[in-house]
Amino acid sequence: MRQGKLFFEEMAYQRLDKGKDPLVTLAETVDWRIFEEPLRAFRESLRTTGSPAGRKPFDPLLMFKILVLGSLYNLSDDAMEYQIRDRLSFQRFCGLSLEDRVPDAKTLWLFREQLTQAGLVEFLFARFDEALRQMGLEARKGQIVDASLVSVPIQRNSREENRQIREGNPPQEWSETKSRQKDTEARWTVKNGKSTFGYKNHIEADVSCKLIRRYAVTPASVHDSQVFKELLDLGNTSKDVWADSAYRSASHLEYLRQVGYREHIQRKGTSGHPLTRWEKQGNRTRSRIRSRVEHIFAAQKQQAGTLLLRSIGLARAKARIGLRNLVYNLQRFTYLVTQVYVWA
Template sequence: MGEQRTLASVVYDSKRKVTRRERFLQEMDRVIPWATLIALVAPHYVKPGRGRRPMPLETMLRIYFLQQWFNLSDPQAEDMLYNSESMRRFARVELGEDTVPDESTILRFRHLLEAHQLTAQMFDAVRDLLAARDVLVTTGTTVDATLIAAPSSTKNATKTRDPEMRQTRKGKSWYFGMKCHIGTDPQGFVHTLVTTDAAHSDIGQLPHLVHGLEDTLHGDKAYWKEADRVAYEAHGGQYLINQRGERTPARDALNRERSRIRARGEHLFHVVKVLWGFTKVRYRGLMKNTVRALAAFALANLLLARKRLVPAGT
């Protein structure tokens, strides 16, 4: 953002109320490790040379994060940069001087992240940051999964549904889409993310969600397996998966007690799906939506940890 200011920007500075959107963007701006994330993308980003001057890398990364938080398509992201002063300020774009990235530029940047799987590296970088700041702990793991819906209609150019998505039954209802499987620490910070189509069983992904250093393992009944319990406890661990079997007052009380800890693993789902709107896939194919999921859960980790990453009053 340059020093040239528009009249609208100057007037915006004089307003008295700080909106919830502004406060949220300010908090996220302080906790995101910009230097680390930019360094991950920089080797793959276009360098200035012949042709049109590329947009600043940090600006494009900031716009990409805005897309995750406000569930914006590429055209919507371009429109919001014209409509919202708070978003322009977060993206470091000034209408009076800077060029606003168009939807094609935003699309190409997203494709760059997908081609090099850079959001997986961002996810790892955020996890390492939380571990280094003693926010993420390794004493236990909670495993869980959530469904992300996909369009089941065949009214499209290919007259087919997404071949990488599948359907599954939950209760008496059928769902078509994908699953996000996560492993979190006892506080609810996700350390592992795996995606599959919706037909994959939850328990089948359990070996991919543990890191091997935990002493306790929590999860709902979908992860219960007697053979796993025997093996886990034989190695000195506490197998605290909710028990299956006939319901009795004692078993119900035990599962309720275990669920008090297990439920913390669902806080990230609330942020990503309810607050940020990632309830339905935007793209075809599991890879593209996995890229988005990794970015969303990394940012959700930072949101939940923001008060511990930034001292009060800064």
């Protein structure tokens, strides 16, 4: 009976391979041992003294891979539990068989919460970036800074409640249950005439590999320029910096000059001083490089569709967005390797 099940699984996997399952390449190309040590150390730190009786906890690397899948396809924890049980490609990526126990949605939520509270997503992102540099994929040819909006479910509050939230004093009359369901740290912003409620993913990517090297997460109302300096990667082999006109200010230009960077920031006109023909031509020239960062945001949305966070609060937003940035780097690394990218 067991042999029959193994034969069935093998035949099913062969059919998947004919369709060129992309998760196989991701699973085989990435050295997941990069994450295994810190995840196991993290799990050990959560252990409490007491009886060893009870069901054995899931392997932390398995749990991390499931979170990677959930981020890659923008799935809720409930949907993730169902898809792992239903899809052979997901099971194979996680190293599970049809008979293996699958973490339920509550277990996935708890594991993510623990990662969030420990700030481990940021650490894992930095650890993979360090591994990339050790493999020869260092940041080269300059860097590009930009930001993208990430939506969260809209809060239905009164004007007075919104005023109190903006002032940092959530309504005291809210019950504990209602307070847990309200995101008081997300903010509204308007871009290109469209209003968005949520957070902002600020990233810095290198020009050569188009990998995200640094990131920051803020409420959507925070202007792009406010996190410009902290995103700059001093380890990039080039001093060239590209950014759109939102980052152009006298203070930023002076800072770049002082630290020896060469700025390639888009110019912006005003009602009284429109851009000259030469300035417009300069913007077009800079856009040839700067537009590479738009490919990153497009890639993040292409696989998962509209990026909508299913979480409440800035800390959870940082963890989820940080994980999405890490997942992008995992995919990008896989592409670079499979395309025989020459980085010497």
